Amino acid sequence: MPLRLDSRDAGFAAAFDALVDARREADEDVSRAVTAIRADVRARGDAALAELTRRFDGHDLDVTGWQVPKAERQAALAGLAPDLRAALELAAERIRAYHAAQRPADSETVDAAGVRMGARWRGVDAAGLYVPGGRAAYPSSVLMNAIPARVAGVGRLAMVTPTPKGETNPLVLAAAEIAGVDEVWRVGGAQAVAALAYGTDRIAPVDVVVGPGNAWVAEAKRQLYGVVGIDMVAGPSEIVVVADGANDPAWIAADLLSQAEHDPTSQSILFTDDAAFADAVAAEVERQLGTLATGATASASWAANGAIILVGDLLESAPLIDRLAPEHLELALADPEPLFAAVRHAGSVFLGRYTPEAVGDYVGGPNHVLPTGRRARFSSGLSVLDFMKRTSFLACDAASIARIGPAAVALAEAEGLPAHARSVAVRL
Amino acid sequence: MPLRLDSRDAGFAAAFDALVDARREADEDVSRAVTAIRADVRARGDAALAELTRRFDGHDLDVTGWQVPKAERQAALAGLAPDLRAALELAAERIRAYHAAQRPADSETVDAAGVRMGARWRGVDAAGLYVPGGRAAYPSSVLMNAIPARVAGVGRLAMVTPTPKGETNPLVLAAAEIAGVDEVWRVGGAQAVAALAYGTDRIAPVDVVVGPGNAWVAEAKRQLYGVVGIDMVAGPSEIVVVADGANDPAWIAADLLSQAEHDPTSQSILFTDDAAFADAVAAEVERQLGTLATGATASASWAANGAIILVGDLLESAPLIDRLAPEHLELALADPEPLFAAVRHAGSVFLGRYTPEAVGDYVGGPNHVLPTGRRARFSSGLSVLDFMKRTSFLACDAASIARIGPAAVALAEAEGLPAHARSVAVRL
Structure with a gap:
């Protein structure tokens, strides 16, 4: 059973504080393990990569190959079912259009004192894209990471992705082709991030490393920040859905489950002003859980991290939402604008009854790589700016x-x- | 004696590689010490701050006071010599104008499919500004850090600065008043950064920590990245000056020394195509060193990290400059534009014979907080964007x-x- 709170109850403030504080940092064990892996890759390069890949991914890079050859990536694209290819191409086109509008303009001015000054933006020389393997091998992630880099004018795009037991994911490879990735390396985990940052004999170093990953990948990026640029430290995915009683409980339940099915550590929170609607959504969640192939994961997430918060007035939820600073915020209301205007901290906002967060995961246009763990207080989703740097000038x-x-x-x-x-x- | 290289010599590539690689990372001792301080502040809050301040800064916060009161800051401003006050106000006005132009615009569009989308920028709720104490207590740093935060619309601005033996710097306090800092805390070092990030009973936590500092401060920021946003990991300051033989050697020597006088770890590098001019600059550096109150520091820096690099053609130096990706790049040429166009990686560029880097440290307008240690490959100087975050939306x-x-x-x-x-x- 998920947590259930009512903002008008006496114990609410303390219980909500606990909910906010529960989303916290990397544990020390992960940090120590990553430090060791990082040092090993730095010292031994490809030999360390080969050994760690044997250990964690169960294949020998010298047998399966270090890179996925261009021909295999082209074949994956050619072999795609037509509807899937069309879907990926629609997604790529929409993502490209949204991110092209983000490209910053160079600026130059001469002021009243006669001083010329301005700023010039350039793409970085090389970027590395982490794409998770196994359960989370998502072609949509490839598009969301690679396309902004290409729009930024990055010279070289190297993708790393674990291929457990050596198996590649044709959909991921097809997405890499569509997005224009230059290299696809069969390495994953903290060792792949270290290889991108330090470079090895085979893998040339990059300037920026982006992309989601598990706790090891996130910690490796955090530790290597400064050696390279990184997008953000990513944690478990989260959604806050604000819904009034006029919504279909089945729609809202599906939205909550779309986040819960990612991982047992994911978090789905519903804010509503209607207790009967809250009950109906809770019942719908239970019903739908039984019908989902991802039910076990979603059920674990919902039980451990889910929450239903009843408030007297939905507009009142704005300061509570700001405390959570959620990665995703869905405002399933006839007029979401007043609440949208009142909220300060959220990674991405989905407005109205017909904008489920999942449409933004794929084909909306804005990036789906977003700040988690309350980091929307100070950071932003992945953008073209993450692959560029600004040089100021004065004359x-x-x-x-x-x-x-x-x-x-x-x-x-x-x-x-x-x-x-x-x-x-x-x-x- | 500084390093002297000629790009046409046989051993040049290897020697230049060594020069590039010499600018590297935090040592492990600093990292371990900072980890311990961070954990201590997190666990014990103000008690840890008081103890560490007694140990490192030699004063008792309960005696000297935790904050510098508003009245003392106002008195510092009122007591300023008129020319200094005018200089600080000119600097503040020029920095404000440059940074106001950086404020990103919100965007919104409805595309052909009828999907509404865009992005909204907001300032963070609270920012912390680190201002070094002792030798590097610079009022210009206060302006460069605080003004972009104010332009970004940050709600609360908390400054931390060590006050060795309890002594405050009136010029720093006056600058804080001019820039509109809300709180000035008498704490410094890694412990101050940890206090800003985690919060203590006295110091409310902030969302972003910016500002230069020594190796401990830089490492603390690096470790706390993700808990808060940070500007960048800052290392020793650097300048590359490109100058032809038509320059006055005394001017160029002064420019090189202006970087060298910061710290023994600072680095000044001259690129020139004129061997006789290189000799004249080297001689001028030696002559001026004897006349500087900061001569000991500048001399140590110039001997340990200085370099004069002779190239056949100044335009050839662009790829070498990109390898160094210097914090500051001064192009003391009659027409600096072709070389400026050819260089990809530099924090800030100073164009022509009449733009010494030092003018940009104070009153140019662009920020003087810039990426060091080759990080201009992927990162940018401090800007309004460091104090804002973007929320994307979809409908x-x-x-x-x-x-x-x-x-x-x-x-x-x-x-x-x-x-x-x-x-x-x-x-x-």
């Missing part, structure tokens, strides 16, 4: 430095930096 | 989900996520 001439330079000299002297002062003063 | 109606939903259902089924498929299918 004075003799006249303009004469105007602004004396202030720089005064400040440099006050800060006890005489060479700073001199380098300006000699030009005045 | 379908019955007609538009009917158009794009079937593709989502097909992909969800192919990915083995039946609840995803159902949550879309029920609305078709």
Whole structure:
């Protein structure tokens, strides 16, 4: 049974605090294990990768091959069922259009003092894309990670993905072809992230590593932040659904389960102002759980992390939602705008009764790689900006430095930096 | 003596590789010490802060006070020499104008399928600004960190700064007043960063921590990335100056020394195509070192990390500069544009003979908090974006989900996520 709270109950504040605080950090065991793997890949390169792949993925890279050859990726695309290929291509086109609009413009201005200044954006030279294997081998992830990189103008795109027992996923390979990935390496886990960051004899280093993964992958990215750029530290997926009693309980139950089926650690939370509707959704969740192939996972997630929160007025839920800062926020209301305007912290918002979060996972256009674990308070979903960097610039001439330079000299002297002062003063 | 290389010499590639690789990571001792401090602050809060401040800064917070009171900050501003106050205000105004132009616009569109989507930017609720104490207590840093936060619309701005032996720096306090800082805490080091990230009884937690600091501060930020947002992992400061023989050697020597005087670990590198000019600059550096109050520091930096690199053609230096990806790049050329266009990786570029890097440290407008240690390959200087986050949104109606939903259902089924498929299918 999921947690059930009522915001008008006496114990609500404490119980809600506990719900917020429950979404916390990587455990120390994972951190230590990742530190060891990272050091091993850095020291021994490909030999470490081969050994760790044998141990964790159960295949020998020298037998299965280190990369998935271009021909195999092309064959995967050619072999796709026509409706699936059309679906992937529609998704790619919509994702590309949304992200193309994100490309920042260079800027340049000359101000009143005659100083020219601005900023110039460039794509990074190389990016690495992590794509989970096994249960979470999602072609949609390939599109969501690779397309923004291509739109950013990244020179080289290297994908890493574990292929347990050596088995590749044709749908993932087809998506990589559609998105324009350059290299597909059969490595996964923390070792793959380390290989991308440090480089090995076979895998050239990249500048940015993105993509979702399990706790080891997330911790490896966190540890390697600074050696490379990363998108964000990703944790278990989450959704908050705000729904009034005019919704079909079966729709809302399906939405909650679409998050719960990802993983037992996923979290689905319903906010409603209608106790009878809450009961109806809870009953629908139980009914649908029995019909889902992913029922065991969804059931575990719903029981451990699910919550139904009854509030007096849905608009009141805005500060509570901000505390949770959910990855996904669905506002299943006839007019979602007032609540949308009141919420400050959410990764991505799905507005109205006809926008289930799952449509955004695939074909909406906005990115589905989003901040989890309350990080929407300070971070954003994956975007073209994650694959670009900005160089600022400044140009004075003799006249303009004469105007602004004396202030720089005064400040440099006050800060006890005489060479700073001199380098300006000699030009005045 | 600094390193001296000629790109036409046989051993150049290997020697340049060594120069690039020398700028590397935090050592393990710092990392372990910071882990312990972080855990201590998290577990014991203010008690740990008080103890660590006694040990590292030599004063008792319960005696000196935890915060610098508003009245003391106002008095510092009122007591400022008029020329210094005018200089700080000019700097603040120019920094504000440059950063105001960075504020991203919200976006919204309805596409051909009838799907409404876009992105909304909001400032974070609270930001923490680290300002180094002691040798590096720079009012310019306060402006460069605080003003972008204010422009971003951050709700609460908390500054932390060590006050060795309890002594505050009036110039830093005055800058905090001009920039609109809300709180000034007398704590520094890794412990201050941990307090901002986790919160203590006295210091409310923040969402983003920015600002330069020593190796301990940088490592604390790196470790706490994910708990809070951070600007970047900052390392020792660097400059590359590209200068032809038409420059005054005394000007270029001053520019190199303006970086070297920061710290013995700072790095100044000159690229030139004129061997006689290189000799003249080297001689000027030696001469000016004797006249600088910061000569000991600058001399140590120049000897240990300085370099003069002779190239056949200055435009040839672009790929070498990209390898270094310097924090600061000064192009002291009559026409710097072709080289500026050819360089991909630099934090900030200073164009022409009249734009010494130091003018940008204070009053140029662009931020002086910039990526170091080759991180300009993938990261950018501090900006308004570091204090904001983007929420994407999507809205379908019955007609538009009917158009794009079937593709989502097909992909969800192919990915083995039946609840995803159902949550879309029920609305078709």
